[in-house]
Amino acid sequence: MPQFPSHAVIREVGLRDGLQSIQTVLPTAFKKEWIARAYAAGLREIEVGSFVPARLLPQLADTAELLAYARTLPGLRASVLVPNLRGAENAIAQGAHLMIVPLSASHQHSLANLRKTPDEVVAEVARIRAARDAAGNRTLIEGGVGTAFGCTLQGNVAPSEVLRLLQALLDAGADRVSIADTVGYANPRQVHELLEQALKIAGDRFCCGHFHDTRGLALANVYAALSLGVARFDASLAGIGGCPHAPGASGNAATEDLAFMLAGMQVDTGIDLPQLLDLRAQVAVWLTGETTHGTLWRAGLPKNFSGTTV
Amino acid sequence: MPQFPSHAVIREVGLRDGLQSIQTVLPTAFKKEWIARAYAAGLREIEVGSFVPARLLPQLADTAELLAYARTLPGLRASVLVPNLRGAENAIAQGAHLMIVPLSASHQHSLANLRKTPDEVVAEVARIRAARDAAGNRTLIEGGVGTAFGCTLQGNVAPSEVLRLLQALLDAGADRVSIADTVGYANPRQVHELLEQALKIAGDRFCCGHFHDTRGLALANVYAALSLGVARFDASLAGIGGCPHAPGASGNAATEDLAFMLAGMQVDTGIDLPQLLDLRAQVAVWLTGETTHGTLWRAGLPKNFSGTTV
Numbered sequence: 001m002p003q004f005p006s007h008a009v010i011r012e013v014g015l016r017d018g019l020q021s022i023q024t025v026l027p028t029a030f031k032k033e034w035i036a037r038a039y040a041a042g043l044r045e046i047e048v049g050s051f052v053p054a055r056l057l058p059q060l061a062d063t064a065e066l067l068a069y070a071r072t073l074p075g076l077r078a079s080v081l082v083p084n085l086r087g088a089e090n091a092i093a094q095g096a097h098l099m100i101v102p103l104s105a106s107h108q109h110s111l112a113n114l115r116k117t118p119d120e121v122v123a124e125v126a127r128i129r130a131a132r133d134a135a136g137n138r139t140l141i142e143g144g145v146g147t148a149f150g151c152t153l154q155g156n157v158a159p160s161e162v163l164r165l166l167q168a169l170l171d172a173g174a175d176r177v178s179i180a181d182t183v184g185y186a187n188p189r190q191v192h193e194l195l196e197q198a199l200k201i202a203g204d205r206f207c208c209g210h211f212h213d214t215r216g217l218a219l220a221n222v223y224a225a226l227s228l229g230v231a232r233f234d235a236s237l238a239g240i241g242g243c244p245h246a247p248g249a250s251g252n253a254a255t256e257d258l259a260f261m262l263a264g265m266q267v268d269t270g271i272d273l274p275q276l277l278d279l280r281a282q283v284a285v286w287l288t289g290e291t292t293h294g295t296l297w298r299a300g301l302p303k304n305f306s307g308t309t310v
Numbered sequence: 311m312p313q314f315p316s317h318a319v320i321r322e323v324g325l326r327d328g329l330q331s332i333q334t335v336l337p338t339a340f341k342k343e344w345i346a347r348a349y350a351a352g353l354r355e356i357e358v359g360s361f362v363p364a365r366l367l368p369q370l371a372d373t374a375e376l377l378a379y380a381r382t383l384p385g386l387r388a389s390v391l392v393p394n395l396r397g398a399e400n401a402i403a404q405g406a407h408l409m410i411v412p413l414s415a416s417h418q419h420s421l422a423n424l425r426k427t428p429d430e431v432v433a434e435v436a437r438i439r440a441a442r443d444a445a446g447n448r449t450l451i452e453g454g455v456g457t458a459f460g461c462t463l464q465g466n467v468a469p470s471e472v473l474r475l476l477q478a479l480l481d482a483g484a485d486r487v488s489i490a491d492t493v494g495y496a497n498p499r500q501v502h503e504l505l506e507q508a509l510k511i512a513g514d515r516f517c518c519g520h521f522h523d524t525r526g527l528a529l530a531n532v533y534a535a536l537s538l539g540v541a542r543f544d545a546s547l548a549g550i551g552g553c554p555h556a557p558g559a560s561g562n563a564a565t566e567d568l569a570f571m572l573a574g575m576q577v578d579t580g581i582d583l584p585q586l587l588d589l590r591a592q593v594a595v596w597l598t599g600e601t602t603h604g605t606l607w608r609a610g611l612p613k614n615f616s617g618t619t620v
Binding site for chain 1: 311460462494499506523524530532571606608609612613614
């Protein structure tokens with residue numbers, strides 16, 4: 001029997017990875033309600049947005065306001081995505097608990113999306129670390145290696161390159177690293193193989209798995225990671241997040257489905273599932289017209305379901 | 311690293327478990343095309359229908375004709391579901407390769423759906439075995455234990471009861487046994503725990519896992535079973551099969567998503583995925599108006615996908 005962790009953290013990324021991928025610009029008041037209700041349902045880590053220029057992602061233009069709001073909720077760890085030093089300076093100045101610096105292990109994807117090579121991102125992380133340390137601030141730096149299992153532009157991404165970049169990020173001063181299957185190419189065997197090696201490199205500084213459900217394997221991939229002891233996963237309510245290359249395709253792992261799986265497995269997340277499903281229903285209303293995902297919301301909780309244990 | 315099987319069989323059950331759950335009555339000609347094209351795509355085990363009275367399941371009234379057709383395809387193993395001795399006599403007379411006798415481990419579900427207690431079904435299997443042996447026929451008998459992870463009527467189903475019934479089925483003369491999560495309650499930890507015990511009882515006579523995707527966990531559950539060496543899984547194209555208690559909810563594991571997962575994991579199924587996706591598109595057209603499921607069909611195969619290996 002694999003040794004599953006007794007506790008795990010679901011990091012809600014719908015407000016960032018979800019909303020950045022869809023057309024609807026959700027009003028700030030609704031986003032605050034999303035944060036408040038997710039918090040009330042037991043979520044304690046939320047990625048509230050991204051410090052990128054508002055002209056690039058108008059959907060996330062209110063990130064600073066959301067971060068300030070999230071910081072008022074006791075025990076909530078609010079993270080933001082920062083693509084560069086400038087974004088990081090904002091995150092530091094505004095007291096984010098965590099900033100996630102995305103790096104794409106696919107050279108082609110990196111150039112296309114970030115306009116930098118992977119090693120240029122590593123160098124930027126070193127500058128971000130210097131800025132953070134100079135500010136005497138506690139904002140943690142997470143280096144997130146995306147397209148870690150393949151890429152829509154380049155096809156294969158060598159695991160050795162992913163592992164090299166994880167080490168490089170740690171050497172450059174990232175406090176922790178994570179891995180993302182940005183385009184939904186991963187299968188659970190690949191996840192097992194790559195994470196086994198990643199954990200050898202990063203140990204407990206390996207902090208999170210981010211699996212897209214583009215081809216239906218997100219929860220199987222989470223299971224493979226869990227069986228290695230990984231205990232933090234990104235997910236978005238209603239599975240929003242899609243893939244720009246495949247209209248209508250599934251997005252992130254759905255927070256509610258993942259929370260259900262973990263509860264059934266007796267991995268405590270602190271989440272109240274009925275409350276989470278209520279919020280999921282509200283999010284679906286706010287995003288009327290957008291494609292939402294997930295399965296639990298249709299079927300409902302099993303008759304034998306009780307709280308966080310079965 | 312878990313030891314995954316090098317080969318696995320996907321048994322297409324859309325023509326039985328899928329079609330029995332939906333309103334559309336698919337014309338026999340379309341069903342034959344489904345069988346022929348599934349065969350051409352590499353599937354070698356297909357459940358073609360059920361020998362039940364046509365007044366109960368008019369959708370499956372052409373089972374005998376489909377079985378006769380399937381028997382003309384070299385190397386195709388055609389199975390049918392038989393709820394009782396009378397159905398089994400049909401399956402034997404008409405040369406099915408395999409007949410699956412469903413048993414519900416949930417006492418309440420058994421009474422409601424089969425009008426027998428689980429032990430009465432075991433006794434029926436003994437009569438079926440006697441009939442098969444008396445006929446000098448090779449039709450294999452599979453005892454399929456459903457609601458093995460819980461039940462919409464009864465709630466919990468004790469694993470000890472599932473294991474007892476597996477043993478009883480083997481003792482009564484079933485050639486092999488399988489387990490079904492009929493209502494989509496299972497999580498992969500439960501699957502691991504129960505199948506580990508089931509394999510101790512049945513060894514290589516444990517032949518198949520049948521996981522519904524009602525709450526999104528079918529492929530994670532398959533992965534857990536695979537990691538124990540289970541190498542046959544039921545699935546239905548476009549994930550049809552639904553749950554009568556939850557309109558619109560997901561049905562069986564989608565054949566195409568499962569085939570994709572196995573291919574990526576380098577578990578050979580002999581399936582040509584582009585051909586299978588073409589058939590899936592055809593099935594969705596035939597079933598216009600019905601809810602279909604699965605994710606791969608929207609997103610398409612990854613850029614780095616090649617045949618049965620990644």
